[in-house]
Amino acid sequence: MRITQGTFSFLPDFTDEQISAQVQYCLDNGWALNFEYTDDPHPRNTYWEMWGIPLFDIADAAGVMMELAACRKVHAGTNYIRMTAFDSSHGWESIRLSMITDRPAHEPGFMVERQEQAGRRIAYTTRAYVTTRPAGERYT
Amino acid sequence: MTISTPSNSPPTDAASDPAIDLAVQDVVPESVDLAEEFESSGVREVMEELDKTLIGLAPVKQRIRETAALLLVDRARKRFGLAHSVPTLHMSFTGNPGTGKTTVALRMADLLHRLGYVRKGHLVTVTRDDLVGQYIGHTAPKTKDMIKKAMGGVLFIDEAYYLYRPENERDYGQEAIEILLQAMENDRDDLVVILAGYADRMDRFFNSNPGFRSRVAHHIDFPDYSDAELQQISELMVTEQNYEFSDKALTAMAEYINLRRKQSHFANARSIRNAIDRMRLRQANRLFQANAGPVGRKDLITLEEGDVRASRVFTGGLDSDAKPILPSAED
Numbered sequence: 001m002r003i004t005q006g007t008f009s010f011l012p013d014f015t016d017e018q019i020s021a022q023v024q025y026c027l028d029n030g031w032a033l034n035f036e037y038t039d040d041p042h043p044r045n046t047y048w049e050m051w052g053i054p055l056f057d058i059a060d061a062a063g064v065m066m067e068l069a070a071c072r073k074v075h076a077g078t079n080y081i082r083m084t085a086f087d088s089s090h091g092w093e094s095i096r097l098s099m100i101t102d103r104p105a106h107e108p109g110f111m112v113e114r115q116e117q118a119g120r121r122i123a124y125t126t127r128a129y130v131t132t133r134p135a136g137e138r139y140t
Numbered sequence: 141m142t143i144s145t146p147s148n149s150p151p152t153d154a155a156s157d158p159a160i161d162l163a164v165q166d167v168v169p170e171s172v173d174l175a176e177e178f179e180s181s182g183v184r185e186v187m188e189e190l191d192k193t194l195i196g197l198a199p200v201k202q203r204i205r206e207t208a209a210l211l212l213v214d215r216a217r218k219r220f221g222l223a224h225s226v227p228t229l230h231m232s233f234t235g236n237p238g239t240g241k242t243t244v245a246l247r248m249a250d251l252l253h254r255l256g257y258v259r260k261g262h263l264v265t266v267t268r269d270d271l272v273g274q275y276i277g278h279t280a281p282k283t284k285d286m287i288k289k290a291m292g293g294v295l296f297i298d299e300a301y302y303l304y305r306p307e308n309e310r311d312y313g314q315e316a317i318e319i320l321l322q323a324m325e326n327d328r329d330d331l332v333v334i335l336a337g338y339a340d341r342m343d344r345f346f347n348s349n350p351g352f353r354s355r356v357a358h359h360i361d362f363p364d365y366s367d368a369e370l371q372q373i374s375e376l377m378v379t380e381q382n383y384e385f386s387d388k389a390l391t392a393m394a395e396y397i398n399l400r401r402k403q404s405h406f407a408n409a410r411s412i413r414n415a416i417d418r419m420r421l422r423q424a425n426r427l428f429q430a431n432a433g434p435v436g437r438k439d440l441i442t443l444e445e446g447d448v449r450a451s452r453v454f455t456g457g458l459d460s461d462a463k464p465i466l467p468s469a470e471d
Contacts (some may be wrong), residue, residue, distance in 0.1 A: 057143065059260045060292020062330040067288065 001109030003041050006082055006098040016065065019101055023061040023083070031085035031096055032056045033064045037075045039138040041107065041128050051075070054086060068101065076102050078139045104139035141270045141286065144246055144263045172216040181215075182254040183208050190247055195376065196369035200244060203360045204251065211255040228357040229257060229332045230324055232300075232346075234339040235362025238410030241336045242298065244362075248334065249294040258332055262293035268302040271316040279312040283319045291330050300335035301345035321351045365408050370397045374412045378443065383420065388445035400453050415451065422447040 004010055007022075014022070026033055033055045036048035051071040055064055064083075071081055081102035084095045108129040115123040130138040178184050187208065190201060210227060217224050229252065233241040246263050253261025266286050273279035287295065297303070297320075305311040324333050335342070335356065346353040365373065371394055378385060385393060400411055423443050427435055 055288065057289055058291070059143075059262050059289070060330065062259075062327070063288035063291035066284070066291070066327075 001107055003080065003100065003103065003107060005043060006100050008099055013103070014099075014101065019068070019083075019099075020061045020065055022097075022099065023064045026085035026097060027058065027061060027064070029085075029087070029096070030089070031087045033058070033067075034084045034086060035068060035071045035081060035101075036084060037071065037079040037081045039079045039104075039135060040131055041080060042110075042126070042131070048080075048082065051081075072102060077104060078136075080104070106139070141267075141289075142265045143289065144249075144265070172219055174212060174216060177212055177216060181212070181256075183212065183251065186247065186251045186254060193376070194240060194243065194247075195372045196365050197240060197244070197362065200240075200360055200362055203358065204244075204248070207358065208251060208255065211252075211257060215255065226257075226329050228328060228355070230356045231332070231334045231358040231360060232342060232356045233334060233336040233360050233362060234342045236338065236364055236408060238408030238412075239362035239364060240409060241362055242296070245294065245296045245334050245336065249332075252294065252332060258293055259330075260292035262290075263296055264290040264293060265296045265298060267298050268313070271297075271303065271320075272312050274312075276312075279315040280319060283316045287319070287323045287327070287331065290333075291327070294332045294334055296334045296336065299337045301337050301341040304345055304348055306348060317349060317352070321355060324355050367394070367397050367401070370409070370412055373409050374416060377413060377416055381416075381420075383416075383423075383441050383443055385443050385448075386445060389443050389448050392445045392448035396448055396451060396453055403453060415453075418451070419443050419447045422450050 002009075008014065023033060034053075035051040037051055038045060038048040052067065055067055058064055068081070068083070075081055079102075080100055082098055082100045084099075085097040087094060087096040110126045110128050113125045113127055115125070117123055187205065190204065194201070207229070214224050214227065231248070233245065235241055242265070245265075249258065249261050249263040252258045264286065270286055271279070271283045273282050303313040303317055303320075305313050320333065323331060333356075335352070337345070339361065346356075374393055374397070375385065375390075396415065397412070400406060400415070405411075420443070426444070426447065427439060
């Protein structure tokens with residue numbers, strides 16, 4: 001099941017050229033790019049691991065793409081990678097754009113667990129199939 | 141490290157826009173008017189500004205003109221679908237202190253931007269301590285960081301020879317050099333590296349790092365300024381700051397330049413700039429001390445002969461002065 005979160009996630013995966021164009025858009029707006037990765041696809045998992053430190057003071061997308069290439073070298077295939085663009089201007093001081101750039105080749109999806117409670121009430125929870133395996137071995 | 145951005149954005153970003161490039165390739169033009177290209181790309185403006193604001197430096201301007209011509213012709217060739225490889229644009233600027241290396245580097249970034257060879261046209265100025273780390277494993281991220289910042293623009297490495305310190309075999313400079321060389325080769329389309337420094341030391345640096353010599357295509361030597369050129373520069377600097385020399389001060393300035401050149405620590409235009417700064421100081425002091433009623437616009441902008449002549453240079457300079465009153469290096 002394809003994970004859809006962040007911008008453009010209902011579209012086919014972007015090519016490097018398309019990612020680069022988005023990066024340039026962010027840079028032109030004065031936002032700082034940042035790369036993050038995780039192997040836990042649960043939608044409530046909002047805090048992903050940071051790849052290095054946020055990329056401040058970069059003028060051109062090529063510099064950011066260098067960092068993405070370095071991140072991919074380590075994590076592509078075994079992790080989701082997303083880029084986030086941080087707007088530091090007053091009043092925002094927050095993420096303005098978030099987009100998944102890389103995903104594992106096979107995404108098994110989620111199962112629903114039902115828990116019977118007192119008075120025949122049922123509590124539902126979702127669990128990603130991959131998380132039954134330990135972190136770091138989920139998409140190998 | 142400093143980042144300078146070009147003062148005005150060029151009129152033709154179209155050159156680097158892939159969508160327009162595609163459209164152009166479909167229709168192969170019959171002919172390309174190079175003069176028209178020269179106008180429309182804004183290169184002419186840069187060249188004219190170069191001529192107007194940079195005094196002397198004839199060989200440098202000649203090289204810049206040649207480079208611009210090459211890039212323009214290359215762009216025209218591209219329109220016809222002729223084979224073109226992105227020319228290597230890494231440069232080395234050698235010359236004595238104060239001969240305008242940094243100023244020209246900034247112009248170069250602007251020029252390359254107008255021609256569409258760098259996308260952003262900003263200049264990132266770095267020295268050894270921006271690139272080389274303090275402990276093992278610190279250098280590579282630092283250097284890569286700077287390269288990332290310079291992507292799409294020009295990386296200007298001032299006093300580049302300090303990167304290489306043969307006397308200390310555990311120096312991390314070599315690591316920075318290797319990463320730079322790699323970036324200069326692989327990211328040729330995204331990055332232009334300009335190395336600058338004093339001629340003799342740069343020669344030694346290139347000799348001990350043959351990789352650099354072969355990757356740097358353009359070696360530009362900055363000559364020292366002549367006395368007449370320095371005089372022009374001083375007038376230009378004074379005008380830029382909204383001052384002017386009185387007639388007598390002008391003659392005094394000519395003498396000053398002549399004398400200053402023979403004394404130690406002479407740094408061409410930089411010496412002149414410092415001298416003018418000190419003259420302003422003396423002028424302000426004079427106006428204050430004279431206390432001769434209200435001062436007019438004329439008084440405020442005129443540098444008098446006395447302001448020039450008070451310099452230590454006229455009494456033999458730094459070396460002859462036993463008791464330095466001002467803690468200034470050059471006066």
